[in-house]
Amino acid sequence: MSAPDHRPGLIARLYTSYGLAAPVAVLLFVLFLSAPLLPGKFWIHVSTEILILGLFAMSFNLLYGYMGQISFGHAAFFGIGAYATAMLFVALKAPGGDIGVVQFLLALTVGPPVAAVAALIVGFFCVRLTGIYFAMLSLAFGELLFYIVFSWYSFTKGDDGIQGLLPPPFFQDPVNFYYLTLAIVTVALLVMWRITESPFGYIMRTLRDNQRRAAFLGINVRLHMLANFVIAGSFAGLAGALWGPFSRSVNPGLLGWQESGIAVFMTLIGGAGTFVGPMVGAVIYTFLQAVVKMYTVYWPLTIGTIILLIVLFAPGGVLGIIDKRIKARRGEAAAAAVEKR
Amino acid sequence: MAAILEVTNLHKHFGGIHVTRDVNFSMDEGEQSAIIGPNGAGKSTLMNLLTGYHRCDAGKVVFEGRDITNRPPHQIARMGISRAFQVSSIFAKMTVAENVRSAVHAQMRQTFNIFGVASRIGGDETGRVLALCGLDGKRDIVAGELAQGDKKRLELAVALAGKPRLLFLDEPTAGMSIDEARGTMELVDQLNRELGLTVLFTEHDMGIVFNHARKLTLLHRGVIVVQGTPAEVRANETAQKVYLGEHQL
Numbered sequence: 217m218s219a220p221d222h223r224p225g226l227i228a229r230l231y232t233s234y235g236l237a238a239p240v241a242v243l244l245f246v247l248f249l250s251a252p253l254l255p256g257k258f259w260i261h262v263s264t265e266i267l268i269l270g271l272f273a274m275s276f277n278l279l280y281g282y283m284g285q286i287s288f289g290h291a292a293f294f295g296i297g298a299y300a301t302a303m304l305f306v307a308l309k310a311p312g313g314d315i316g317v318v319q320f321l322l323a324l325t326v327g328p329p330v331a332a333v334a335a336l337i338v339g340f341f342c343v344r345l346t347g348i349y350f351a352m353l354s355l356a357f358g359e360l361l362f363y364i365v366f367s368w369y370s371f372t373k374g375d376d377g378i379q380g381l382l383p384p385p386f387f388q389d390p391v392n393f394y395y396l397t398l399a400i401v402t403v404a405l406l407v408m409w410r411i412t413e414s415p416f417g418y419i420m421r422t423l424r425d426n427q428r429r430a431a432f433l434g435i436n437v438r439l440h441m442l443a444n445f446v447i448a449g450s451f452a453g454l455a456g457a458l459w460g461p462f463s464r465s466v467n468p469g470l471l472g473w474q475e476s477g478i479a480v481f482m483t484l485i486g487g488a489g490t491f492v493g494p495m496v497g498a499v500i501y502t503f504l505q506a507v508v509k510m511y512t513v514y515w516p517l518t519i520g521t522i523i524l525l526i527v528l529f530a531p532g533g534v535l536g537i538i539d540k541r542i543k544a545r546r547g548e549a550a551a552a553a554v555e556k557r
Numbered sequence: 558m559a560a561i562l563e564v565t566n567l568h569k570h571f572g573g574i575h576v577t578r579d580v581n582f583s584m585d586e587g588e589q590s591a592i593i594g595p596n597g598a599g600k601s602t603l604m605n606l607l608t609g610y611h612r613c614d615a616g617k618v619v620f621e622g623r624d625i626t627n628r629p630p631h632q633i634a635r636m637g638i639s640r641a642f643q644v645s646s647i648f649a650k651m652t653v654a655e656n657v658r659s660a661v662h663a664q665m666r667q668t669f670n671i672f673g674v675a676s677r678i679g680g681d682e683t684g685r686v687l688a689l690c691g692l693d694g695k696r697d698i699v700a701g702e703l704a705q706g707d708k709k710r711l712e713l714a715v716a717l718a719g720k721p722r723l724l725f726l727d728e729p730t731a732g733m734s735i736d737e738a739r740g741t742m743e744l745v746d747q748l749n750r751e752l753g754l755t756v757l758f759t760e761h762d763m764g765i766v767f768n769h770a771r772k773l774t775l776l777h778r779g780v781i782v783v784q785g786t787p788a789e790v791r792a793n794e795t796a797q798k799v800y801l802g803e804h805q806l
Contacts, residue, residue: 415662415678416671418651422659425648432608433663433719434634440668447671 236539237491244495248398252391260390262506267394267401268458269478270498273486274408275451276479281488282412283444284424285350288476289338289358290452295471296334297327297453299365302378302460317384324400324457331453332446334361339445343438346427358476366468377467381460397458404454409491411447420444481519484526487533496535561586561723561755562607567616569606569779576602577779580616584723589749589756591770593763593790595799599779600759601643604725608640609633620723634663639721643728643759645708649701653692653711656700658683660718682718690714690744706737713741717748724748726758730765738762742769767791775799 230238251263276290304326308319315323338357342350365372372378387393411417419440422430427437460466469475478501479494486497501519508518530537560583567580576599584590592600605611607618609630618626625633648656661679662668670678687693690710695703700711709732716724729745730738742765748754760766766773766787773790775783777799783790790796 411671413675414671414673415659415667415675416669418655418659418662418675419668421651421655422648425650426646428610428630429642429646429648429715430659430663431630432634432640433660433715434631435663435668436629436631443669 231542235490236535236542240490240492240496240535244492244499245402252394257390258506260394262502264390264394264397264462266495266498266502267397268455268462269482269502270495271401271404271458272452272455273479273482273494273498274405274492275448275455276476277483277488277494278408278412278420278444278448278451280480280483281493282417282420282424283441285346285441286480287342287354288351288473288480289354289356289361290448290479291473291475292338292358292361292471293331293335293449293452294456294459294475294479295365295466295468296361297331297456298459298466298470299372299378299456300330300453301327301457302381302466305381305460306378314382314384317386320384320387320461324461327457328450328453331456332450335446335449335453336442339442339449343441343445355473355476358471358473362468362471362473365471372468375468377465378460379465381464381466383461387461393462397462400454400458404451405495408451412491416440416443481523483533484523485533487535487539489532490535490539493533493535497533500534559586560584561588561621562757563617563619564607565617565619567603567606567618568614569602569611570614575779577606577776580776580779580781582774582781582784584755584757586722586755587749587753588772589746589770590758590772590774591766592757592759592774592776593766594776594782597778598776600776601727602779603776604640604727604757604759608638608725634719637720637722638725639716639719639723640725641709641712641716641727641729643731645705645712645732647700647708647711647715649699651700652697653700653703654683654687654696656711657686657692657714657718660715661686664719686714686718689717691740705732706734709733710737710741713744721754723755723757726756728760729758730760730762738765745769 224232227239230242248263248267252260272294276287279285279287279290301323305315305320305323308323309315338354342353342357345353366374368374382388383393387396419430419435422435423437423441431437456470459470482497482501483494484497485500486495487493504518505515508515526533532540562584564580564582567577569577580603592603594600602611606613609625609628609632612627616626617624620636620638623636625636648659651659658675658679661682662675665679667673667678684693687696690713692707692710692714695707700708703711709729713729726745730741733741745756746769749756758770770787773785773787774781775790775796782799783793783796
């Protein structure tokens with residue numbers, strides 16, 4: 217009698233072929249598609265926030281996980297994308313009326329290129345340094361840009377921010393806006409994934425591991441770092457562009473170090489070593505924040521404790537732990553099969 | 558035969574210490590030479606100067622008729638010079654195949670290609686280099702988990718993937734077993750003999766030096782003391798004194 221055919225399931229096959237990122241991405245996509253089935257508008261709101269901040273965290277991970285440099289000023293590009301969209305949004309909006317769908321979509325497209333130009337200027341200086349110096353310079357530029365937006369009242373409305381960014385009537389429905397966000401974030405992440413799997417993406421990994429060796433392969437280290445900085449900045453700008461119409465306003469805090477810290481937290485929680493790690497981190501962070509704030513005002517204490525535990529006991533993040541356990545179990549299974557034979 | 562590398566009056570000091578002084582030598586195309594000298598003689602610094610890692614204070618380096626003095630390492634590498642380091646310098650978190658493939662992409666000028674699929678570009682060349690260096694059975698192993706000898710071979714593979722015309726090897730057999738060292742040097746000989754690759758290496762093991770180099774340059778305290786064939790250097794009284802520690806400059 218022949219042995220029964222134990223064909224692995226789709227998730228197991230995806231894991232074997234593409235690693236942990238593929239099955240997690242499929243699961244996340246199914247979850248995001250079905251999120252509007254949850255009762256009430258609150259969870260739609262939370263899910264939209266997860267998608268936008270997840271995209272922001274994943275753009276940060278292009279610098280941290282792929283290029284090996286930590287930026288504490290990445291929110292500057294998120295904020296600049298948000299402000300660029302908000303300003304065009306206000307300019308295109310009919311006085312006293314709603315913005316049209318075409319004008320709304322046009323306003324969304326301006327965030328990434330404006331953020332990219334800002335990233336080009338900031339990156340020109342930052343990529344001359346590495347490690348802690350890169351981190352500190354990015355923080356300095358982030359705070360500089362925050363202060364400019366905060367102080368330049370005639371242009372940015374200063375501390376008041378820009379209010380009343382109400383999307384067109386069709387997208388004022390939370391479910392419709394959620395699906396628009398899901399579509400844009402999905403396309404953006406597919407493009408981002410393609411970049412990370414391209415020769416350029418692998419050159420980023422060489423820069424993360426050993427910049428000196430990379431230079432001796434003929435790679436212009438600074439130029440490649442700058443290109444990645446601009447790419448990461450433009451994705452952060454796209455996330456920022458979505459943020460304004462989502463929260464109906466923008467304010468200088470979007471450019472500040474605390475906003476940059478959110479991307480760092482999400483990446484650490486989910487895991488920088490896997491493509492979708494920061495998105496998993498965004499799910500955990502935003503969901504927890506929503507739940508914890510229902511019961512206590514001690515959210516900063518809660519997230520601080522979580523980060524402490526992650527850094528101490530799971531430096532690879534949640535996906536790092538899962539990947540390790542799967543590999544260990546597969547290793548044990550393979551050893552048992554050999555022993556059985 | 559035409560000179561592929563000409564080094565003239567090369568000088569470098571760190572503070573008050575002169576690590577190379579008026580170094581002059583040339584290499585012909587297809588030559589396989591070694592730079593020898595005791596610890597601190599300036600061998601690695603000389604390689605760093607030739608490959609742009611350190612800036613020269615004075616002097617000139619000409620490769621294939623082009624002045625490459627003080628050019629940045631990536632430009633020198635693109636001109637056709639590769640190197641391997643004394644302490645293996647690889648991409649530790651990437652697999653063996655990814656290490657070599659990235660070097661192949663750099664050679665193919667694909668490093669700014671953001672929409673191609675990396676695993677589908679340069680696969681044949683990657684396979685050829687891995688097979689040449691005896692690493693094809695280890696292609697999916699993460700480089701940082703390799704044994705020391707394999708790391709050195711991987712570094713050689715990464716250097717070769719750049720299709721160099723001049724290869725600098727800084728202590729290519731350091732940390733290897735006797736068999737691994739023999740295999741590596743046989744590979745270097747093969748590359749030199751069959752592909753005409755010009756090779757300059759430093760080495761502490763005199764057995765390897767005398768068996769595999771056709772020309773030797775003895776460096777001592779940054780100064781070239783003797784140059785010649787292995788037989789000439791072996792018979793040279795100054796060279797013997799340098800290695801016995803009696804020579805004072």
